[in-house]
Amino acid sequence: MTVREPGERRTEATVLLLFGLTGACGLGLLVVYALGGQPQVEGVLLFGALGGLGAGIVLWGQRLMPTRVHIEPREPVGGGPEAVAGLQEPLAEEAGFSRRRLLILGLGGALASLAAALAIPVFSLGPAPGRSLFVTAWRAGRRLAPEGGPPVRADEVPIGSVLTVFPDGDDSDPNAATLLIHVGDRPGQAPTPDQFLAFSKICTHAGCPVGLYREQDHVLICPCHQSEFDVLHGAQPLSGPAVRPLPPLPFRLEADGTFTALGDFPEPVGPSFWDMKL
């Protein structure tokens, strides 16, 4: 490549220009960084620096280097039956496995028991499921309260609104999250117990919080997979992939306007699991 064609010289100039772009952008990055930094400018300058370098190198390799086509022979990957036989020979000769059936059995047993023993630490990874999927922090007598707040009173929940509540003074169990819904349709009247409903907030499909409430037809919607639950009919699923209704929280409206749980949910909250009915 001693003869320089005009096209080649042009390419050379372009490559040089691209490398120059890299240098300029690199210096620019230094300046931007020293001035305190700005993500967008940094991104564009980094693009210029890396892009100039990459384009320059590609152009150099593609246009200025010999494009000789190489042809390399390809032998079969494997060495054929002889190679396999050659491998089997030392294996059979030096191990003599077939004559030690009993020892092989013993070794297998030893390895299996060791493996079983070494599997024990796996169970340190988490607690046994036990009954924990069946219960939440709700107990009879616990009052309904917003996260970290004092017990909620009926007149603090306007008609058509939804409040996420936990057992009063104990929001340690996220699976106790409950939706308190005021569905009353007689504005101006004193609240009555049947105007309030409470359901688990954990979707029975995949465990997302059921975060959306469509007030006009009293439907709860899970934003993850769009299961809809009919609040006025025991939170039965209307559409979407959920099968089980949201479990209702048994509660009582007290004379002072607060709400008291009468116990835990009657069935497991959240997504189903295989032995939930056993």
Add this chain to the structure above:
Amino acid sequence: MSARPGPASGALRWFDDRTGLAPVVRAGLRKVFPDHWSFLLGEIALFCFVILILTGIFLTFFYVPSAAPVSYEGPYAPMHGREVSAAYESVLRISFETKAGLLMRQIHHWTALLFVAVIVLHLSRVFFTGAFRRPRELNWLMGFTLLALAMALGFTGYSLPDDLLSGTGARIAYSAALSIPFVGPWLAFLGFGGEIPTEAFLARFYVLHIMLLPGLVIALIGAHIGLVVLQKHTQYKGGPAREDNVVGRAFWPGQAFLSTGLFFLTAAIAALLGGLFQINPIWLFGPFDAAIVSSPAQPDWYVGWRDGALRIFPPFEPTVLGSTIPAAFIPGIVIPGAVFTAVALWPFIEAALTGDREPHHLLDRIWEHPGRTATGVAILAFFSVLTLAGGNDVLAFSFGFELEFLTNAFRWLALLLPPVAWIVTWRLCRARLREGERRGPPAAGRAVRRRPDGGFEEVGE
């Protein structure tokens, strides 16, 4: 070797005296790379991984994998005084206080999306050209495992900022694990350290994300490329290419320059995306709170299909012999597992179906094997429908459809589009094959090159 003084002969001599590897390196420099753009997809995936490692190391210096509550006192005013996890706070610090931190974070996230996308393209190329056939079945399996690992890396990384969306994603994964009959509750509890949300899972995902999974990926990439070197590249038909040779350019200098340049170009694209296009603005989502979720809630693109499957699978929760088959089990575990297993075992399935167990080094054109191409298109169609279904709420909102109508439409599409795509593709391939037969084989298939004096010469030999 040659005694004539060449470039850097002193250093090379020193090297060879101590390793004896000079002939091996020489062979490496002469390794032949067939020249086709589609062979570069795997390289781009590798480059994405390198960029992920580099930006990821930067991020590990600042990230705190802890759910411990702290009060946010940083410069982002709307979050002032709020109780957030140390993990979330550290990601806000990376975004707003660490110099170039936001850029690094966004490059990392964008590159993760590109990484999976390029792997899928590479896998599609290998699939549709039949490059997985004997003797490359092992490399297909390794490549497939790399795709699974890349998705696992993306998912674990997505969960680390401990923001509202990432917590929801982890929760859905937990529910899918929980849904497995018999072992589900144990699996979910051991994997996440108890009933979600747990404090343990951030630290676990962190170790998986920065150590275990990347370690596996590095080992597998090594084996993946090592096998390519041992078996040599496949190549397209035409020109002097035959089953018993490899035609292309040598590694040094042609391919080395092309690949190095391509690395920087990949990094440049990642930098542009990371600099200009906001991604995962966790300060807008807020910290994780088990009782809250944002709407719309969409995961990263490569998990969207599983979300779509969960959305459109009809409500179905039978009780078999007293044990519940949870609603999330079939769409969340069985269907993805079945399709992925079929893809992983495809080299063996195809060999069993066609009876073709011969070694192949020349690639098929896409129409030459209608059954394979149709199957690949059908699988891609299935995943595309599911991915779109994963955004059905956004589509419904954007285009004014009823959500229920869309969900039903996607149900039918998921059932009907794959077989329709299969038949259409098969017929198109058959038509192209017949046309090829009518025309006869292409004329000799020799490549020519124009000489500087205007004449032509044959390439190769």
